[in-house]
Amino acid sequence: GAVVSQHPSRVICKSGTSVKIECRSLDFQATTMFWYRQFPKKSLMLMATSNEGSKATYEQGVEKDKFLINHASLTLSTLTVTSAHPEDSSFYICSARDVGTEAFFGQGTRLTVV
């Protein structure tokens, strides 16, 4: 299957700083990318959907100014957690798809805010 590379796999940052997570489609064009958040022992919670070159569509309750999503190219999307706080600590997962294909998932990023 197609490969989605997510980086970093783990990151620890200090409270108040910003952290950027990258999601790359390695062998296909990611016309649509999705960002999820997963709490321990819970299901995936969709945060936002982005189409290449367009602004992301955020799910209800997700602060767009806190979770900045950029999908500027057909192979790269980034999620920036701004002014991170301990409650933002979580497992973040991206997924990507091209038109007519299934969605492929990255390996996830464990964010810890201290």
Added chain:
Amino acid sequence: QQQVKQSPQSLIVQKGGISIINCAYENTAFDYFPWYQQFPGKGPALLIAIRPDVSEKKEGRFTISFNKSAKQFSLHIMDSQPGDSATYFCAAKADEDSNYQLIWGAGTKLIIKP
């Protein structure tokens, strides 16, 4: 209407046994039903998927059974192995949804005892 209900929450099966996880849905517009496997600290990976025009789909030791009238579908893992120990998620999607939004079940933690 948009929910996918998954059970059980956790499951312990002896090596060589059959693992069965069930999901139910309400939205009759759903027409794509994937199952994902997730190992700790990793993103989910597509295991097998079915559309409602068939009642069963088999890939190796993994089988999806689909009951359209009951709006239920299940994952069967035959000859379960310790390496199958993971969390399994069912999901559903309506093809008319151009954003490809997956509706996720709550997950089942499967433990295969050697």
